[in-house]
Amino acid sequence: MRTDRIGSTVLTMVLLLIVMTSRGQDKTSFSLEEAVNFALLNNQTVKNAKLEMEIAERQVDELIADGLPQVNANMDLGYNYKIQRVFLPGDAFDPNGDPNAVIAQEFGTLYSGTMGISATQMIFDGSFFVGLKAAKTFTELSKKDLVRSNIDVAEAVSKAYFGVLVNVERYELIKSNYSRVDSLLRDTDLLYKNGMSEKIDVSRVKVQYNNLKVEMDNYQAILDYSKSILKFQMGLDPKSTIELTEKIQDVDYFQFDQVQDFQYENRIEYAQLNINKQLNELDIRNVNSGYAPTLNAYGSYGRNSGTQELGDLVNFTGNYWQGVGVVGLKLSMPIFDGLRKSRQVQQRKLKGEQIKNQFEQLEYSIDLEIEQAMASYNKEIDNIKAQKENMELAREVYDVAKTKYEEGVGSNIEVIDADREYKQAQTNYYNAVYDALISKVELQKAYGVLL
Numbered sequence: 001m002r003t004d005r006i007g008s009t010v011l012t013m014v015l016l017l018i019v020m021t022s023r024g025q026d027k028t029s030f031s032l033e034e035a036v037n038f039a040l041l042n043n044q045t046v047k048n049a050k051l052e053m054e055i056a057e058r059q060v061d062e063l064i065a066d067g068l069p070q071v072n073a074n075m076d077l078g079y080n081y082k083i084q085r086v087f088l089p090g091d092a093f094d095p096n097g098d099p100n101a102v103i104a105q106e107f108g109t110l111y112s113g114t115m116g117i118s119a120t121q122m123i124f125d126g127s128f129f130v131g132l133k134a135a136k137t138f139t140e141l142s143k144k145d146l147v148r149s150n151i152d153v154a155e156a157v158s159k160a161y162f163g164v165l166v167n168v169e170r171y172e173l174i175k176s177n178y179s180r181v182d183s184l185l186r187d188t189d190l191l192y193k194n195g196m197s198e199k200i201d202v203s204r205v206k207v208q209y210n211n212l213k214v215e216m217d218n219y220q221a222i223l224d225y226s227k228s229i230l231k232f233q234m235g236l237d238p239k240s241t242i243e244l245t246e247k248i249q250d251v252d253y254f255q256f257d258q259v260q261d262f263q264y265e266n267r268i269e270y271a272q273l274n275i276n277k278q279l280n281e282l283d284i285r286n287v288n289s290g291y292a293p294t295l296n297a298y299g300s301y302g303r304n305s306g307t308q309e310l311g312d313l314v315n316f317t318g319n320y321w322q323g324v325g326v327v328g329l330k331l332s333m334p335i336f337d338g339l340r341k342s343r344q345v346q347q348r349k350l351k352g353e354q355i356k357n358q359f360e361q362l363e364y365s366i367d368l369e370i371e372q373a374m375a376s377y378n379k380e381i382d383n384i385k386a387q388k389e390n391m392e393l394a395r396e397v398y399d400v401a402k403t404k405y406e407e408g409v410g411s412n413i414e415v416i417d418a419d420r421e422y423k424q425a426q427t428n429y430y431n432a433v434y435d436a437l438i439s440k441v442e443l444q445k446a447y448g449v450l451l
Helices: 002-025 032-042 044-066 126-193 199-234 268-291 340-406 412-447
Strands: 070-079 085-089 102-106 111-124 294-307 321-332
Touching: 032 044, 032 126, 032 199, 044 126, 111 321, 126 199, 126 268, 126 412, 199 412, 268 340, 340 412
Parallel strands: none
Antiparallel strands: 070 111, 085 102, 111 294, 294 321
């Protein structure tokens, strides 16, 4: 019974896990944070950056392999159809021969063979150890590249997400305006039928009504396109649906307490440049290590043979194969290379000076970027306040104009003009909101707090 209960519990957990996984894959509603996190797992740029980091790690493994024993086996079986001849004095084999004469004597057998195994082991090579350190540092650079890709993707997703939020509000605004003008059209038509308005008043409102209907249909396509851009940035299936769980009213603007202790190191570009500096220093050490000797151990063992018959050559159990082996140390000491390494070090030191200048330029660039982003953000925040006030005033003007028209003391043209101004004020307000949100993202990136 206990076993059955355990089996049932495990099965239930597995099924629950499958359902949860399935729901995660079918997820269509996202907050901004969820959209960014989804993109960091599914965006193709991020995926490639992760693969690049794994490639760098494999390159370190490849370099480590050079410091491990290198073992090789070989076998060679040959038919000497033309045996090499050795030139000897005439009395080499015959004491009575002419010592001034030269005879050509075959030296070898028709069949020959060798087989063996050899191994080498690095004992000391300064370039290897410096190169290993450089490879690991390069891996750190690939990690920083991944972080930068994540930041770029977070920026793109955030801007696309805000674009959809604003377009949703704009679309709802157009529908609201359409409903308002539709009501105005019906009221104007009723006044006309009761003899309290002219036909031209109805026509004016009808023109505005038709334009709004076309605008509403067109903006639905704009909203769908902005969602497609967001899905693309997130790495979401283009055919899937997507809904945003946040509203414009819920979005927090820039939190300045996040950047009270800002340092240049907060920017990923600074960290990348710092690693490039380390790589250049390691490159100098690598060149200088070329002055040091290298020491390797080696050893080999094999057997060789020579016969006049092929059958004897392939008879590995006979006495035709004789063993041979060697072990030893190989020391290599550089003496003079025409000042080649000295010139290489000089080049890399000059590159170090370039990197130092790049640090100064980057710091200046970051300062300028923050200053511009801050100015843009403050301007957009002020613009939101102004446009919101304009929108509220335009609404009051419209309400007054409509009331006067309904009471017979105002004109139809006055209502239409007020409605047009109100719609323009609404558009200006949401344009200001979008620009402020984009400025917020750029300010976050400038301070290095986007992720």
